[in-house]
Amino acid sequence: MSSHGRSESSVGGPVGRSVGRTVETIAQERENCPFDVRKLSIIQHGSEKDLLLKEKFMLELARDPIFYLGDIHDLTKDQLRERTFEKIGSLVYHVTNESIETFQKRMEIIGLCDPGFWTRFGVHYGLFLGAIRSGATPNQMSYWMEKGVISCQGMFGCFGMTELAHGSNVAGLETTATFDEQSDEFIIHTPHIGATKWWIGGAAQTATHCAVFAQLMIKGKKHGTKTFIVPLRDVKTLALLPGINIGDIGKKMGRDGIDNGYIQFTNVRVPRAYMLMKHSQVSREGQVTEPPLQQLTYGALLSGRTAMVADAANTAKKALTVSVRYAAVRRQFKSSPGAEMETQIIDYPIHQRRLMPLVAQATAFGFTALEMQRLFEETSSALESLEPGDPNLNEVIDKLKTTHATSAGLKAFCTWACLQTIDTSRQACGGHGYSSYNGFASMYSDFAVHCTWEGDNTILALQSGRFLIQAYQEVLKGTTQAGGTAYLNNIETVLKQKCKGKEHLISLQGIDEGWATVAAHAIKKAANDYEGCLKKGQSREQAFEVCSQVRFVAAAVHTSGFVFRQFRAAVERVEAGPERDTLELLCKFYGLWQMEEKAGFFLRSGWLDGELMDYVQEKVSEYCAATRKFAVPLVDSFCISDHILNSPIGCADGDIYNRYxxxxxRNNPQLAEHKYADKILQFIHRSPAEMEDVGEGIDLDAELEEMAEERAEAEKEAKEAKEEEEKAKK
Amino acid sequence: MSSHGRSESSVGGPVGRSVGRTVETIAQERENCPFDVRKLSIIQHGSEKDLLLKEKFMLELARDPIFYLGDIHDLTKDQLRERTFEKIGSLVYHVTNESIETFQKRMEIIGLCDPGFWTRFGVHYGLFLGAIRSGATPNQMSYWMEKGVISCQGMFGCFGMTELAHGSNVAGLETTATFDEQSDEFIIHTPHIGATKWWIGGAAQTATHCAVFAQLMIKGKKHGTKTFIVPLRDVKTLALLPGINIGDIGKKMGRDGIDNGYIQFTNVRVPRAYMLMKHSQVSREGQVTEPPLQQLTYGALLSGRTAMVADAANTAKKALTVSVRYAAVRRQFKSSPGAEMETQIIDYPIHQRRLMPLVAQATAFGFTALEMQRLFEETSSALESLEPGDPNLNEVIDKLKTTHATSAGLKAFCTWACLQTIDTSRQACGGHGYSSYNGFASMYSDFAVHCTWEGDNTILALQSGRFLIQAYQEVLKGTTQAGGTAYLNNIETVLKQKCKGKEHLISLQGIDEGWATVAAHAIKKAANDYEGCLKKGQSREQAFEVCSQVRFVAAAVHTSGFVFRQFRAAVERVEAGPERDTLELLCKFYGLWQMEEKAGFFLRSGWLDGELMDYVQEKVSEYCAATRKFAVPLVDSFCISDHILNSPIGCADGDIYNRYxxxxxRNNPQLAEHKYADKILQFIHRSPAEMEDVGEGIDLDAELEEMAEERAEAEKEAKEAKEEEEKAKK
Structure with missing residues (x-):
């Protein structure tokens, strides 16, 4: 049966030539693929097991009616929230029965089709439970487990960190937790509107408990921000408890499936034991003990950032699967008057330029995310196995710092690049990209928050830049760098490196050296500017502020090189064959395209000259054309099901117009009631004279002149009043 | 009364220090402003009259209950559409009583606060009426005027151009209009699903008539795309007329206030006279007369693009008004431990880097939009005054081509830059930027379509690039260029120019020369590559395709230079004084920042070397700091009322937290019914054993192994089946 059989008879005729062959067209795109799609897919997913796991989860989701996505774009905020809650129930079973790694993979897939739900679930399991896990003493942990925190039985949590006037500056939070020695309780209080807990996911409707970050106050003295578990609602009725005022934050740009709320506490009392005391302790007498190593609490931030790097890779691949498949089957304009069919838009060099580099980048991000996950696991287990007085302490802290800086830079630049990829993909699908039903609108608005939460991207990029300056300084002092900054060793040689010609320029080794050299120059510039500020007598903090732009640039260049290096390492682990060849091509493509994007730095550092830069541009165009040839099987290897894509113009079988x-x-029934037809009829049948004759006598110029005079008069009065006031002051 | 008086008593305490001084803080930002805000505002708006007109319109809108915007983010698509329709009535009076220029200004303001409404209104008045105006004979015009097209009495129009399978390629549209000589009628027909009219604004619910673009067919022969007025609905009942099938396109990324629909025609008959016949005619006998000059129909596209350049400038200014004011009053982190208050985020150099260049750019776009409007008016009136056999014909056509190419490049690059500005502004407002109530979400999603409609930006950029190649070729042939490409005259000298040192580099003249030189190099490269393709035997169309990336680059570089030049010209028209100094600073800032952004081209062309490029970066940082000093009064001079901003964190008086x-x-009443409380209670009180024990016995590894085997089996079968099939074929 040909694709024609799929058309709807109701549309009044056979499917036209321009449309009907989309299925055949995409089938042809899969012919003569130079690589084995399955093999390439396994490589990209880390292992066959991981790929099978993903497929199992995708299949389960596609079959689960509660994860039906066809109507999602027409649901109201309140409907979305209710549905989110219904999904929670279907997942609690898995969270308590699956290994953490397996469940994380499951969540990674769910996050790709329902980011709002992912957030609500993550607020309890990642943030609330995470806060208890990392902050509670063993006794406290048992207490909350008995209360039902693991299986959400008897409680459901939220995470009360940000306030209306404080986001990034956690140490500056203004909610207070005052110790009342007499009753052995803390009094949680919101002193003013700016200290209102704001954006709290789950607070508006669903949470019973909150992990509240508040300033510990004892006998009038501040002891910094600590975490307190505060019951919000009666678990039998969901009624707000005394002193708790909660409201709904309402409509957001995206992720409306989560009920963000605000919370104001008016002298709410909790037992002393509700402060999480693994790190800091408050005794019965109000004595505070602080942890020896503040840095060790950093670890908590890593998991979210690691997940966001993976999400950036996955979401970019999702967007590109749609835009590449659409580009393959969409035809527009005939290349020659005699052509039988119009040209596939993917065959236009400029369209290849729009999408193909992003395909290479998304592939690079995929491998980078695997490496980030590995780093995270390595660091976490090193942290967990740390004993008091451990001789490895410094080593572990170094590892933690490195992983922290790496995750910061990757989170920032990968989420930015993904957001751009989504919008470029949308635009590449023309008008149909603007329809909600093709998924880009929600993909963009849901993803956008990744650039802001868990560390604003700009601030994270600067943290990465600060780390790079410090690494550079250490190298100058003779300390060897490991990991992502190892290229700074032998710094003098690295800085002097130059590209040895065309062949070197486009070899994996040459590209790698190029990024090392250019990143080293950018970091050196940042470090020198910083040193210069110190020499002028500025404090370290001042100097870092003044050098923020160069720091930012250093982080950007370093991160592109880092991503390239992860991709290269992954390529070199693959056994020789067409899959490795394909990945090597994409790896070079990514490296050179990023060179073109950051051309100024490459020319400035002298790594290459103008002519070689022209050659880079030429090669990038060449790689665009080469990648176009296997673009459809390549996005197939990303392995994202039609259900997860939820985008008819990106469907695997190419039958885009019928599905769309x-x-x-389906979502807009034609026989639905017309709710304002009477208003339209009234309007077009109003009497001809109605309104039109009131306009006579209006003199616009006179009106404006009067306005100008009134204005001048008012200004004069204001000025006089101010002068009076100042006179009176004297 | 201090700002404290504004706080809500209900929040449980006085306004905190971090929050309470926002009003004082923004007031301080307006002290010691180096320029007269009013004067600067007048300069940017073109004249005092234009500014007063804008203020009059903003005041009227703010007072009109139908233009209340406080609840707009929580309305459903259907509610938005109904409200859009209610607004129509309130504007028809003005459209029939005001001069076209005055009404256009009114629409420009309305478009800034309600782009969805602007579109619905524009579909009738701009597109439908515009099609009739430009395509109807005088007799036809009178006919439709009698039917009520001007005042929307008895009819309300829509514009049926795009189809499901055709957007950019208008000549390829597949709806047919077959002439039936016997009845003297056209038969309008949708032959298949791909020819369904798609995205038609107003079609879903509100339009009675449609200007349908269809292939004229006479005696089996195609005569190209013409326009036909087709009645869709019974004007007495709004019931669909026979043969018309209309459906709702449903949810879109933005602009849900307009009811986009799809239309399928099944042999719908209209009188011959319903084809618009000013340009092409069909006689009673089916003879077709084509217009002598196809180019003259280009003119219709200009007005939309001109309006979009203005909208890009206005919307960028709107987004920046919010983000700059927020940056001025938002405080985060203390710069020194002893500081009384936290630091205004606008004082961080990196935050200045995020916003200040965009402020300079938006100012540049504002002046560019004024120039574009002037060009448009000049060209339109030249076109209108053209008589048959006019001796000025060639000159007018040249002007039309130039204006067309200029509008194409500006539409593309200004709308892209504006979209970026909106999202950067959102991110600069941190979490609060993600709340719908602060306006960035809808600003982005409403604006995004500008990059796609009325000419996809990439395609328009390429048109501009094609024009530049042709201009370059003409210069080589000795023809002098006027207007935006005049810098190409004396091309040899221009190409050889080099920056004469730091002073030259940062002078208006020097920056101007720099852009001319670098643009000339980019255009030369594009032209040479193009010539190279022709020499290889490629057709002109092929050659243009192959050179699309270099064409794109040429257009991008040229457009930045063009915008700079408009800004410079505007600056030089201002009389000496602080306003001119401020604008000159911003003009240089824009020119140098764009140099930094496109550094690769400046280094490649040899206009400057690495050291001078470092100086550019230094100056850009310096200008960021300089602009920060008057950033608040500067955005005040953009003159956008709080009502239009509709963003509490961007309000003029700085009382952001209370307003937000x-x-x-207000939009999320706290005592509203909790619609799924029972589901939450059921969930958290389910019996402990429920579900948890079904998991026993699951062996994930075994399950995955089985999946892998099944998969391998299925692949094997598919392969065998394919081999069988191929054998059978032989």
Whole structure:
């Protein structure tokens, strides 16, 4: 049966030539693929087991009616929230029965089709439970487990960190937790509107308890921000407890499936034991003990950032799967008057330029995310196995710092690049990209928050830049760098390196050296500017502020090189064969395209000259054309099911117009009541004279002149009043 | 009364220090302003009259209950559409009583606060009426005027151009209009699903008539795309007429206030006279007369693009008004431990880097939009005054081509830059930028379509690039260029120019020369590559395709230079004084920042060397700091009222937290019914054993192994089946 059989008879005729062959067209795109799609897919997913796991989860989701996505774009905020809650129930079973790694993979997939739900679930399991896990003493942990925190039985948590006037500056939070020695309780209080807990996911409707970050106050003295578990609602009725005022934050740019709320506490009392006391302790007498190593609490931030790097890779691949498949089957304009069909838009060099480099980048991000996950696991287990007085302490702290800086830079630059990829993909699908039913609108608005939460991207990029300056300084002092900054060793040689010609320029080794050299120059510039500020007598903090732009640039260049290096390492682990060849091509493509994007730095550092830069541009165009040839099987190897894509113009079988048409029609029944037809009729049948004659006599110029005079008069009065006031002051 | 008086007593205490001084802080930002805000505002708006007109319109809108915007983010698509329709009535009076220029200004302001409405209104008045105006004979014009097209009495129009399978390629549209000589009628027909009219604004619910673009077919022969007025609905009942099938396109990324629909025609008959016949005619006998000059129909596209350049400038200014004011009053982190208050985020150099260049750019776009409007008016009136056999014909056509190419490049690059500005502004407002109530979410999603409609930006950029190549070729042939490409005259000298040192580098003249030189190099490269393709035997169309990336680059570089030049010209028209100094600073800032952004081209062309490029970066940072000093009064001079901003964190008086809190609370009443409380209670009180024990016995590894085997089996079968099939074929 040909694709024609799929058309809807109701549309009044056979499917036209321009449309009907989309299925055949995409099938042809899969012919003569130079690599084995399955093999390439396994490589990208880390292992066959991981790929199978993903497929199992995708299949389960596609079959689960509660994860039906066809109607998602027409649900109201309140409907979305209710549905989110219904999904929670279907997952609690898995969270308590699966290994952490398996469940994380499951969540990674769910996050890709329902980011709002992912957030609500993550607020309890990642943030609330995470806060208890990392902050509670063993006794406290048992207490909350008995209360039901693991299986959400008897409680459901949220995470009360940000306030209306404080986000990034956690140490500056203004909610207070005052110790009342007499009753052995803390009094949680919101002193003013700016200290209102704001954006708290789950607070508006669903949470019973909150992990509240508040300033510990004892006998009038501040002891910094600590975490307190505060019951919000009666678990039998969901009624707010005394002193708790909660409201709904309402409509957001995206992720409306999560009920963000605000919370104001008016002298709410909790037992002393509700402060999480693994790190800092408050005794019965109000004595505070602080932890020896503040840095060790950093670890908590890593897991979110690691997940976001993976999400950036996955979401970019999702967007590109749609835009590449659409580009393959969409035809527009005939290349020659005699052509039988119009040209596939993917065959236009400029369209390749729009999408192909992003395909290479998304592939690079995929491998980078695997490496980030590995780093995270390595660091976490090193942290967990740390004993008091451990001789490895310094080593572990170094590792933690490195992983922290790496995750900061990657989170920032990968989420930015992904956001750009989504919008470029949308634009590449023309008008149909603007329809909600093709998924880009929600993909963008849901993803956008990644650039802001868990560390604003700009601030994280600067943290990465600060780390790079310090690494450079250490190298100058003779300390060897390991990991992502190892290229700074032998710094003098690295800085002097130059590209040895065209062949070197486009070899994996040459590209690698190029990024090392250019990043080293950018870091050196940042470090020198910083030193210069110190010499002028500025404090370290001042100097870092003044050098923020160069720090930012250093982090950007370093991160592109880092991503390239992860990709290269992954390529070199693959056995020789067409899959490795394909990945090597994409790896070079990514490295050179990023060179073109950051051309100024490459020319400035002298790594290459103008002519070689022209050659880079030429090669990038060449790689665009080469990648186009296997673009459809390549995005197939990303392995994202039609259900997860939820985008008819990106469907695997290429039957885009019929599917899109059906989706639009299903969600907008044609016989629905017309709710304002009477208003339209009234309007077009109003009497001809109505309104039109009141306009006579209006003199616009006179009106404006009067306005100008009134204005001048008012200004004069204001000025006089101010002068009076100042006179009175004297 | 201090700002404290404004706080809500209900929040449980006085306003905190971090929050309470926002009003004082923004007031301080307006002290010691180096320029007269009013004067600067007048300069940017073109004249005092234009500014007063804008203020009059903003005041009217703010007072008109139908233009209340406080609840707009919580309305459903259907509610938005109904409200859009109610607004129509309030504007028809003005459209029939005001001069076209005055009304256009009114629409420009309305478009800034309600882009969805602007679109619905524009579909009738701009597109539908515009199609009739430009395409109807005088007799036809009178006919439709009698039917009520001007005042929307008895009819309300929509514009049926795009189809499901055709957007950019208008000549390839597949709806047919077959002439039936016997009845003297056209038969309008949708032959297949791909020819369904798609995205038609107003079609879903509100339009009675449609200007349909269809292939004229006479006696089996195609005569190209023409326009036909087709009645869609019974004007007495709004019931669909026979043969018309209309559906709703449903949810879109933005602009849900307009009811986009799809239309399928099944042999719908209209009188011959319903084809618009000013340009092409069909006689009673089916003879077709084509217009002598196809180019003259280009003119219709200009007005939309001109309006979009203005909208890009205005919307960028709107986004920046919010983000700059927020940056001025938002405080985060203390710069020194002893500081009384935390630091205004606008004082961080990196935050200045995020916003200040965009402020300079938006100012540049504002002046560019004024120039574009002037060009448009000049060209339109030249076109309108053209008589048959006019001796000025070639000159007018040249002007039309130039204006067309200029509008194409500006539409593309200004709308892209504006979209970026909106999102950067959102991110600069941190979490609060993600709340719908602060306006960035809808600003982005409403604006995004500008990059796609009325000419996809990439395609328009390429048109501009094609024009530049042609201009370059003409210069080589000795023809002098006027207007935006005049810098190409004396091309040899221009190409050889080099920056004469730091002073030259940062002078208006020097920056101007720099852009001319670098643009000339980019255009030369594009032209040479193009010539190279022709020499290889490629057709002109092929050659242009192959050179699309270099064409794109040429257009991008040229457009930045063009915008700079408009800004410079505007600056030089201002009389000496602080306003001119401020604008000159911003003009240099824009020119140098764009140099930094496109550094690769400046280094590659040899206009400057690495050291001078470092100086550019240094100056850009310096200008960031300089602009920060008057950033608040500068955005005040953009003159966008709080009502239009509709963003509490961007309000003029700086009382951001109280206003934001009130807005959130007003739109999310705290005592509203909790619609799924029972589900939450059921969930957290389910019996402990429920579900948890079904997991026993699951062996994940075994399950995955089985999946892998099944998969391998299925692949094997598919392969065998394919081999069978191929054998059978032989």
């Amino acid at each position: 048409f059906r989706m639009v029609r | 809190f009130r807005m959130v609370r």
